[in-house]
Amino acid sequence: MGELRLMKGNEVIAEAAIRCGCDGYFGYPITPQSEVMETLMDREPWNETGMVVLQAESEIASIHMIYGAAASGKKVITSSSSPGISLMAEGISYIAGAELPCVIVNVQRGGPGLGTIQPSQADYFQSTKGGGHGDYRLIVLAPSSVQEMNDFVELGFQLAFKYRNPAMILTDGVIGQMMEKVVLADYIPRLTDEEINEKYGSWATNGRKANRQRNIITSLEMDSGRMEKNNIRLQEKYTKMEEEEVLFEEFRCEDAEYLLVAFGSSSRICQKAVDLAREKGIKVGLLRPITLFPFPKKPIAALAKQVKGMLVVEMNAGQMVEDVQLAAGCAIPVKHFGRMGGIIPSPGEVVEALEQKLIGG
Amino acid sequence: MELKDIINPNNLVYEKPKLLTENTMHYCPGCSHGVVHRILAEVIEDMDIQDKTIGVSPVGCAVFAYNYIEIDWQEAAHGRAPAVATGIARTNPDKVVFTYQGDGDLASIGTAEILHACNRGENMVVIFVNNGIYGMTGGQMAPTTLIGQVTATTPNGRDVGRNGYPLKITELIAQLPGTSYVTRQSVHTPATIRKCKKAIAKAFQAAIDKKGTSFVEVVSTCNMNWKMTPVKANEWMVENMFPFYVPGDLKDGSKTDPESYTPLKN
Amino acid sequence: MTEEIIIAGFGGQGVLSMGKILAYSGVMADQEVSWFPSYGPEMRGGTANVTVILSESRISSPVLNEYDTAIILNQQSMDKFEHMVKPGGVLIYDPNGIIHPPKRADINIYKIEGTLIAAELGNVKTFNMVVLGAYLKAKPVVKMESVEKGLQKSLPTRHHYLIPMNLEAVQKGFESLELVQAV
Numbered sequence: 001m002g003e004l005r006l007m008k009g010n011e012v013i014a015e016a017a018i019r020c021g022c023d024g025y026f027g028y029p030i031t032p033q034s035e036v037m038e039t040l041m042d043r044e045p046w047n048e049t050g051m052v053v054l055q056a057e058s059e060i061a062s063i064h065m066i067y068g069a070a071a072s073g074k075k076v077i078t079s080s081s082s083p084g085i086s087l088m089a090e091g092i093s094y095i096a097g098a099e100l101p102c103v104i105v106n107v108q109r110g111g112p113g114l115g116t117i118q119p120s121q122a123d124y125f126q127s128t129k130g131g132g133h134g135d136y137r138l139i140v141l142a143p144s145s146v147q148e149m150n151d152f153v154e155l156g157f158q159l160a161f162k163y164r165n166p167a168m169i170l171t172d173g174v175i176g177q178m179m180e181k182v183v184l185a186d187y188i189p190r191l192t193d194e195e196i197n198e199k200y201g202s203w204a205t206n207g208r209k210a211n212r213q214r215n216i217i218t219s220l221e222m223d224s225g226r227m228e229k230n231n232i233r234l235q236e237k238y239t240k241m242e243e244e245e246v247l248f249e250e251f252r253c254e255d256a257e258y259l260l261v262a263f264g265s266s267s268r269i270c271q272k273a274v275d276l277a278r279e280k281g282i283k284v285g286l287l288r289p290i291t292l293f294p295f296p297k298k299p300i301a302a303l304a305k306q307v308k309g310m311l312v313v314e315m316n317a318g319q320m321v322e323d324v325q326l327a328a329g330c331a332i333p334v335k336h337f338g339r340m341g342g343i344i345p346s347p348g349e350v351v352e353a354l355e356q357k358l359i360g361g
Numbered sequence: 362m363e364l365k366d367i368i369n370p371n372n373l374v375y376e377k378p379k380l381l382t383e384n385t386m387h388y389c390p391g392c393s394h395g396v397v398h399r400i401l402a403e404v405i406e407d408m409d410i411q412d413k414t415i416g417v418s419p420v421g422c423a424v425f426a427y428n429y430i431e432i433d434w435q436e437a438a439h440g441r442a443p444a445v446a447t448g449i450a451r452t453n454p455d456k457v458v459f460t461y462q463g464d465g466d467l468a469s470i471g472t473a474e475i476l477h478a479c480n481r482g483e484n485m486v487v488i489f490v491n492n493g494i495y496g497m498t499g500g501q502m503a504p505t506t507l508i509g510q511v512t513a514t515t516p517n518g519r520d521v522g523r524n525g526y527p528l529k530i531t532e533l534i535a536q537l538p539g540t541s542y543v544t545r546q547s548v549h550t551p552a553t554i555r556k557c558k559k560a561i562a563k564a565f566q567a568a569i570d571k572k573g574t575s576f577v578e579v580v581s582t583c584n585m586n587w588k589m590t591p592v593k594a595n596e597w598m599v600e601n602m603f604p605f606y607v608p609g610d611l612k613d614g615s616k617t618d619p620e621s622y623t624p625l626k627n
Numbered sequence: 628m629t630e631e632i633i634i635a636g637f638g639g640q641g642v643l644s645m646g647k648i649l650a651y652s653g654v655m656a657d658q659e660v661s662w663f664p665s666y667g668p669e670m671r672g673g674t675a676n677v678t679v680i681l682s683e684s685r686i687s688s689p690v691l692n693e694y695d696t697a698i699i700l701n702q703q704s705m706d707k708f709e710h711m712v713k714p715g716g717v718l719i720y721d722p723n724g725i726i727h728p729p730k731r732a733d734i735n736i737y738k739i740e741g742t743l744i745a746a747e748l749g750n751v752k753t754f755n756m757v758v759l760g761a762y763l764k765a766k767p768v769v770k771m772e773s774v775e776k777g778l779q780k781s782l783p784t785r786h787h788y789l790i791p792m793n794l795e796a797v798q799k800g801f802e803s804l805e806l807v808q809a810v
Contacts, residue, residue, distance in 0.1 A: 006662075074452040180662070215434075216434045272688035346688075349692070
């Protein structure tokens with residue numbers, strides 16, 4: 001059993017990175033996630049585990065530093081918030097194209113543009129449908145507690161290395177800024193060069209040894225036939241993720257006649273809404289997708305046969321609702337309730353929306 | 362005398378460096394890149410650092426540099442090679458890292474990345490091939506295009522009012538306290554090739570010795586996009602580029618000693 | 628038992644750290660806790676608030692639109708949060724700087740002269756601890772020893788010499804709570 005602390009979500013990202021044997025963090029300050037790098041700089045992990053922490057000149061540089069380090073087999077992480085993730089989109093596409101493992105944390109704030117520093121979930125499309133150019137997917141994990149902020153750092157790395165694919169922790173200003181109890185993980189040692197060679201030597205560029213061919217990390221392929229093959233290989237990888245890596249949580253669904261679907265901080269609000277609605281006699285449950293890609297299509301399809309309607313609650317104008325509609329099919333109504341601009345919906349509002357949009361309608 | 366009598370190890374006076382691959386280079390005949398690649402292969406071989414050198418290739422004509430030298434390579438996005446190299450160098454302090462960049466990559470889209478990598482004094486080598494034009498995309502204006510020079514996007518010659526001034530990025534780099542050795546070379550004659558090789562070897566040694574960022578500009582030709590014969594292009598370079606991009610060392614030493622600054626008291 | 632609290636006032640009054648110490652006290656008493664602050668530039672001199680939840684069971688929403696208790700330390704916060712106290716809930720305020728006292732008839736209202744008491748104690752920075760003490764009188768959600776442990780846990784070791792002074796302020800606040808209206 002690890003150490004119990006009261007910590008902010010952002011601080012926990014830093015602590016979890018150090019403890020899981022990260023080799024490096026590269027980032028650029030932006031509200032509401034600056035505590036990640038501040039905590040790292042205060043902790044000075046270079047003295048403890050040898051982890052590198054660097055404040056880059058921009059998010060663009062940060063993500064390309066991640067590219068360079070990841071391509072040498074290192075376990076590296078970056079974090080930012082929405083406008084910064086837009087700047088990183090170039091590098092994320094290259095990382096996905098070159099098939100490199102890394103973890104990217106997006107502590108979302110409201111947009112578009114400079115928008116607001118208040119919480120939002122308006123980067124769902126950006127995170128799950130690509131965000132940069134080309135056909136690629138990120139593994140997207142949506143924590144709903146400070147504990148999961150801790151747990152998903154190592155989980156993200158495990159999935160990223162398993163698939164040689166970038167993993168994103170998609171969270172927001174609520175989870176990033178709030179403090180909760182968290183049980184910290186035990187320390188995992190950083191891999192030595194020899195261990196990296198043993199594990200990833202077939203692809204990692206950390207110096208051509210006499211016993212192997214030179215490794216080249218690139219996303220470029222001028223021959224269209226070969227480039228299509230590269231794309232097909234990527235798609236097969238994403239299909240495998242959809243078959244094997246879906247994570248979700250159900251709350252009071254057993255006898256539910258209506259279903260709320262929400263991820264991250266919205267799912268916390270919806271848990272309360274479920275309790276409030278049930279006090280009023282409405283039999284409602286909650287499905288929380290934990291992986292946003294791969295998306296939990298099957299459990300939603302199964303619940304579509306049980307419930308009379310679904311309400312997707314998001315802090316955006318209606319993004320995940322499209323995936324829920326696709327999974328649920330046309331037999332039942334699937335509606336959306338959301339707030340934008342940094343407004344966090346309250347549990348009471350969710351119950352009202354449920355009554356108005358599904359039960360009354 | 363038969364052919365096999367001529368092709369005989371005893372008669373060998375000049376050979377392909379071991380680290381150059383068998384791949385046929387995609388560069389245009391007369392291009393300077395091939396010569397610079399050969400120098401790099403020779404230097405890495407001479408210094409016996411093949412097993413710890415990681416090259417970062419750019420976007421531009423040298424995008425395929427990774428096809429030609431027998432070392433580990435990473436292909437960076439346009440302009441981002443210094444950031445990629447920073448990521449490698451920081452997490453692999455025992456490795457030797459270099460970027461290979463053109464003038465559009467380094468001095469236009471990647472200006473922020475190169476200035477900050479050099480300013481942090483990343484222990485790496487930058488090879489900057491400056492031919493004053495965008496080669497790969499078909500001869501458009503580069504930040505280093507000379508005033509009056511005709512390109513695909515300055516069909517009547519570069520005009521300062523419209524396009525700004527040619528950028529002496531190497532002079533800017535030499536000002537930065539993080540750089541150790543900053544030099545401008547060329548490879549248009551056997552003598553300059555030998556000199557350039559010495560400079561590149563020195564740059565690699567500086568990075569290995571953790572002296573900061575070493576930076577070698579190679580003023581080069583692009584006879585294809587300049588629309589000249591290779592010989593004429595060399596003459597044009599000497600006549601027009603050298604007066605503006607003057608060959609020679611701009612800085613020779615080490616990054617500024619941090620001890621020379623007095624940190625603020627906390 | 629679940630206690631849902633909003634603490635609201637000016638940035639610089641120690642609103643967030645008061646919430647933090649309360650949350651730490653809850654951790655020390657083996658409760659589930661959440662602490663969600665207003666954040667960003669508004670904290671610097673503007674209004675600041677924090678939602679703290681202490682519970683025996685898993686906490687669902689860390690963000691609320693009604694509270695068991697509101698601790699209100701300036702007029703803007705009174706205007707914003709008075710109507711969000713649950714009927715039968717508690718509102719505690721420091722009359723210093725309040726132009727329009729609370730008008731609700733369906734809630735318990737208390738006053739604490741936190742500003743004055745902190746000044747009398749000779750350290751205006753203990754203001755938030757005075758208010759915390761007053762709150763614990765109205766709502767004994769955690770014991771005093773948990774507060775002491777919470778202070779030890781939340782303050783860096785180099786500030787531990789300040790703990791006795793802070794506990795004195797908590798005690799003073801505990802003794803100085805005034806009932807305005809009971810329902």
